[in-house]
Amino acid sequence: MMVVRPIQADDHAALRELARKTGPGFTSLQDNDEQVAAKMESALAAYNPDSIPEEALYLFVMEETDTGEVVGICGIESAVGLSDPWYNYRVGTLVHASRELNVYNQIHTLTISNDHTGYSELCTLFLSPDARHSKQGSLLSKSRFMFMAEFPQRFNEYLIAEMRGYSDDKGVSPFWEGLGRHFFSLDFAEADKLSSMDKVFIAELMPKNTIYTNLLPQSAQDAIGKTHEATTPARKLLESEGMRYTGYIDIFDGGPTLVSRTNDIRAIQESRYVKAHVTDRQPEGELYLVSTTDFRDFRCCMTALDLVGNHVVGLPQNVADALKITEGNTVRVVPMSSGRRF
Amino acid sequence: MMVVRPIQADDHAALRELARKTGPGFTSLQDNDEQVAAKMESALAAYNPDSIPEEALYLFVMEETDTGEVVGICGIESAVGLSDPWYNYRVGTLVHASRELNVYNQIHTLTISNDHTGYSELCTLFLSPDARHSKQGSLLSKSRFMFMAEFPQRFNEYLIAEMRGYSDDKGVSPFWEGLGRHFFSLDFAEADKLSSMDKVFIAELMPKNTIYTNLLPQSAQDAIGKTHEATTPARKLLESEGMRYTGYIDIFDGGPTLVSRTNDIRAIQESRYVKAHVTDRQPEGELYLVSTTDFRDFRCCMTALDLVGNHVVGLPQNVADALKITEGNTVRVVPMSSGRRF
């Protein structure tokens, strides 16, 4: 049984092992002892039941309960931009029109913004390649919404997720080539490496005045808000939960940021409390997310359910075991996917 | 029975009568022969089944079928800003921070934008005071979503609605006093009158550079995105359908613009086709919107239903009559309000 739960100190070796598998594109979890240790440390600090840190990184792992193996990781930043500014370009529209000349012109612009300051962020999602089946990726990603639904006071009113931007076969970003490159004395590879550690310097060097996109090469214009091929499934998943591209892009590669009011996320809005009735039956049909109400011992699984009236669900024993609950405990449930109400 | 349907040429007298009741705050339907005639004309042009005009004003009236009396009006602009630019201020955030000095400062900004160019707009909602009961205001407002669900190709991917901004007991807008006034040689009353006819001149005179809101008087800052008291119920209704304030405000009074992807509007997303089964029974329980699939003869009512399986609903005879449908016709239905799915 796959269960998602907060990371613990003794997950260090497993996390280190996972980091080995991520590859160079995955900047938030690199094959690097120091980074892993730092992540671990800040994540452990976040799970403090007695206080609500302004900036906390909540990290979760996905564990196969049969073997104890950790096969995935995901995270939530409670608030971005409170130490170093959080930068985006915002895509805007300006109409330049003259009735006198009968000219009407829509022009798109890019403006530096810190509009997402303080927003919560979905981050650091990685699932071991051999575990990428049976909707386990969806469980890993969406389990975070169950945690946010349970502990809303720890998160911002708004939630964002950054999608990796488009780059070509050679790994070159046309958005960077068309815009950023002119303002740097660095080549893409170097800038890319630096940006993975700290994006503040990019903002220092990027143009601060509004840019007219029609002055950029077509390839750069086309890359605005375009997701990297490898990230497209993640984008679809988040869009199905109500997150939307609203015109904010990465200042570096032009990749889109998805945004939603946290409470408008489908899984958060639709989830509700029920009493668990542990049965021998193995229910069939629609899959649900089921999570516990604990903080440090938060656990989330994916399973079919027996809906017994409005307030009770039947759960098989193996799920109850994975969640560490017993008959009559309160759990939070929500259907895995959106669907019709009537 | 109340039914909402497209305006027709012979509604002219009724519309003129309705306009008499609106009062001075309601700029889009004034007690003014010319304005009424112009509205009428452009609305009639919009209901052309053979072509899809780029800019069309779809106007609907609410009729009491028993008496034939017209008691309300509502409208949809298919696209704004395609002739004259459509202006907003966008509220943004900039972080000014220096690690060296240990200073961190969040500053809000106002930037002129035409970002909503081409968006569809909900407009011109007015219900005769004696008809303001029994959720008839909701029927009038939400019937538009049924029309948009039925004819999506006539509308933009995004939908906006402008809310009247805050003004004090004397009708003075603190936002205007703190910002706009400095850039005009006109007083508020005069500017207000002019703006009801044409907002372009305001944009011509308003500052084009980004404004730091912290330089404005506190009363003006407080009015940013704040709705006029009289408009608060309308805002709540639209928010319950998923429209959200996303930081766009009126350049004149600071009132919020609500935005949504058109397809994300609850009533549009959840509505679906069913076959009508006309019965003698008067159903009870949850209220639904029911609309026909016709264009010029589009009609929408509010009623309780009998859900018969997934694809059939039982409707009482008086509703069928009001909708001008018979047994077996296809209608679109959706619950009046959002609710739980499971």
Added chain:
Amino acid sequence: MLLFRPLTFNDLPGLERLAVISGGSMTTLPANRDHLSHLINNTQQSLRKSVERPEGESYHFALEDTRTGDIIGVSGIEAAVGISEPFYSYRMDEVVHASSELQIHNRIPALHLCQDYTGASRLYTLFMDAGHRQPRNLHLLSRARMLFMAAHPERFAQRLIVELQGIADENNRSPFWECLGRHFFNMDFNKANYLTGINSKGFIADLMPHYPVYVPLLSQEAQDALGQPREDMIAVRELLEEEGFVYRKYVDIFDAGPTLEARTDNVRSVSENRRFSVQIGEAADQGKLALISNDGLQQYRCLMAELNPDHPVLSEEQAKALQLNEGDSMRVLWLGNI
């Protein structure tokens, strides 16, 4: 003899001919009869008006071949730009982008749409028939205006500017326009130029980029054109530089041609001309080249001739052309070798 004098309504056909052969290369000289007649009318009204400080006046002059009566050139002065309608330029500023952490300090040039020259006087609409484009004629057509300014200082501002046409190819295609203006106007350069000539300029603010434009984002061709005059303007530029005009990184918003500026009082032709009492007689054998003018308004006349620097004497014909009599005062500007 070539005589420099204010335009009159009789000049309309001649002016139209010049406008047509200029091929729309000059914003202020569109081949549009209404506009040209308006331009003559403005000149006549401005000359008749009693002026204390410069406002909306404009003056246009013809260079007439007195033998044939043909107008072979035109040039003008606008008393103060930006008064009745806005006057736009791009100012080229540098924006610094620095990262102390990375030890990078970039200076990025950017174009700012501005109205910094509002209130300045402007020399403009200089055009001469190709057949007469010799240095001497050019000097007469351009500098006779400065003598007019010297005679009527109250009519002009302390700051004087000239916009030189920017780089364009044989089809009058401006690389700067193609890269920048076209995106905002949706039309070709010639059309935009023509419309600017005949319309009020309010629409420029409606259409042109309002945020600064970063120079590195422009095409190389467009960057190369910044502040560069068209090839056939180089002689004009040299003439103006000799007069004391300098380029301060202001360029035309359409073709990026340079705007040159000077303090009006410091312009050589304004400050260095001298006044003499008119003597009529035998002209000098071996004189020194000079511009000679009267101090009139509607009667303003200027011509180029050789005079004896010690005892300048006008011939009968010259005096008559200048409408001067023995004992009147004349203004003389000694010229170098041209």
Added chain:
Amino acid sequence: MLLFRPLTFNDLPGLERLAVISGGSMTTLPANRDHLSHLINNTQQSLRKSVERPEGESYHFALEDTRTGDIIGVSGIEAAVGISEPFYSYRMDEVVHASSELQIHNRIPALHLCQDYTGASRLYTLFMDAGHRQPRNLHLLSRARMLFMAAHPERFAQRLIVELQGIADENNRSPFWECLGRHFFNMDFNKANYLTGINSKGFIADLMPHYPVYVPLLSQEAQDALGQPREDMIAVRELLEEEGFVYRKYVDIFDAGPTLEARTDNVRSVSENRRFSVQIGEAADQGKLALISNDGLQQYRCLMAELNPDHPVLSEEQAKALQLNEGDSMRVLWLGNI
């Protein structure tokens, strides 16, 4: 006698005393020993350096009372601002907002954060002990710098600026700062001023408003302070205006005090001083007031005395103070009535 000369490390205590009594009113003279010692060190290194064109050098001078050895004033020159760290000003431009339909044409002044003076030389850090603030001493302390510039033109830029302190009340509270800067720095003026003095200035770009600030949105008090010098700066301003400095609507980003500028060559004290061969003897009875300097670097000395304008003769004491011998060259600037 009051002697003007470069600062040396022996001056540190005296300099510290001045910094303390200046009460933090001057950004460049914070009461911070490290910084002051850095300032002396820069002066000494700059004087020793062989310079072809101005870069990061800075020169600070002491006005010493030779009887007591006390330092009663300090003043400085920065060779080129904005080179090692950015140099910011606000430029006051007008933005035109016009509606042709309504026949409204508003000109709205706005402040633009800019670095337009990058590369210019700057006179700065002028401070004198209150007990000695007489016009003659002020002239010596300020203008002796210009003689130094005249002696070493290769060390300075063509453009020379001075920033005058802006309006502040008795508690050193600047109305402009209270209205604008405070919102962006979250600290009071004195602290910001102090931090600006001791830190690199990169943080200004991080904190200050980057978009133009519309003047009508400022408080009336702040608007009134734009480009106005503090009351006790008015004498300095007059001195500089006599020297040919003009205010071109650039103001300090903290207190909105005016920046004055001049072409270095045109500064009166730079252009009008003359050189004489040194003669030592009986001093003039009824001489004309003058500044006299040598052309040294580390040995640069300047003092004020009355000299016979026709045959300037130095006294033994003066010659010694100036480190000049009979037959050496000295630089003399004749002063008017002070």
